[in-house]
Amino acid sequence: MIPIRDITPSKNVPVVNYTLIGINVFCFLIQMAYGDNLPRFVYFYGLVPARYTVPDIADYFGLGHQVFSFLSFMFLHGGFLHLLGNMWFLFIFGDNVEDDLGPIRYLGFYLLCGLASGLFHMLLNLHSNMPVIGASGAIAGIMGGYMILYPGSKILTLVPIFFLPIFLEIPAFFFLGFWFLFQFLNAAAGYGGAGGIAWWAHVGGFIAGILLLRFFRQVPVTGMTQRARPLTEKKSSDRLQVIRPTGPENDTDLYGTLLVSPREAEAGTRKVVNIPWGYYKRLFQVRVPPGTREGDVLHLAGLGRLAADGHRGDLLLRVQIRPQSPVIPEQ
Numbered sequence: 042m043i044p045i046r047d048i049t050p051s052k053n054v055p056v057v058n059y060t061l062i063g064i065n066v067f068c069f070l071i072q073m074a075y076g077d078n079l080p081r082f083v084y085f086y087g088l089v090p091a092r093y094t095v096p097d098i099a100d101y102f103g104l105g106h107q108v109f110s111f112l113s114f115m116f117l118h119g120g121f122l123h124l125l126g127n128m129w130f131l132f133i134f135g136d137n138v139e140d141d142l143g144p145i146r147y148l149g150f151y152l153l154c155g156l157a158s159g160l161f162h163m164l165l166n167l168h169s170n171m172p173v174i175g176a177s178g179a180i181a182g183i184m185g186g187y188m189i190l191y192p193g194s195k196i197l198t199l200v201p202i203f204f205l206p207i208f209l210e211i212p213a214f215f216f217l218g219f220w221f222l223f224q225f226l227n228a229a230a231g232y233g234g235a236g237g238i239a240w241w242a243h244v245g246g247f248i249a250g251i252l253l254l255r256f257f258r259q260v261p262v263t264g265m266t267q268r269a270r271p272l273t274e275k276k277s278s279d280r281l282q283v284i285r286p287t288g289p290e291n292d293t294d295l296y297g298t299l300l301v302s303p304r305e306a307e308a309g310t311r312k313v314v315n316i317p318w319g320y321y322k323r324l325f326q327v328r329v330p331p332g333t334r335e336g337d338v339l340h341l342a343g344l345g346r347l348a349a350d351g352h353r354g355d356l357l358l359r360v361q362i363r364p365q366s367p368v369i370p371e372q
Contacts (some may be wrong), residue, residue, distance in 0.1 A: 047197070048194060050281060053275060054274075055135060055136035065118070067143065076199045087172030090162070104115065114173055144266060146258075151183065179246060180246070181224070192214040195213070198211050281313045282300060286344075292354070294354040297343045297356065297358050303362060312329065317357070337359075
């Protein structure tokens, strides 16, 4: 299953999430510059359990280097596809978690989840001399936090069946729960490090995300977050919106809600709405005129139910203006 996007929009630009993606890409480019010396570089900056548990190996590394590896390992990757997969999952799930926690708490949450994933892997592979690298453990923590925060959110998922691409909207709780079960079964089956995949790191990171989320949500919001919110708040709502119209059976008209930002309502905008139509999804462009107010109704003629006399009703979209983020008091 390949996640395409989630349907829960974030209210703020995920500055930290984008920065983490940029740092991971930058570190990957540094790796590539090492060429034939890459294995030595990875062993030096990756997380190698034997470097901490086997004295003959530990003697070759200083204390500062041993500590730094617990951070550096989560910014290295084993190849382009490894990097691409991790960054895609981080892009999909990270923005919403940052939206809830704020940039400072989100950064701490991400790093601690990554650290916990590394420690969990070490405890179950104490004498392994194989380096563990990758942001997978930290991202697993983000996914664990997302499942707690948005269990009912839908994940648009690509499910290839006999080379036929099927797109399904799967509740986040089931998608992420299935993902965790898959990681756990592979780890428990004895494939903890097989194929270069640290399954136990994924398991540990996911559990850490669930446990640490509650703690981080109780950490007081910093003044920096208060100052950053107005700067990072999105000035527009999602351009593409999925609308599932409803209405009484005896009414040929159908009804839905279109979300816009205060700035869009004032200046006007255009949106593309995706309306499920049986087994198909139809796209329509909707114009929101300048000066639109909360509760105004936009008419899409001929997109309602078909009556017995051949007349088709309209689709009526009620405009909902997204409230601005409240000012967070200094603590």
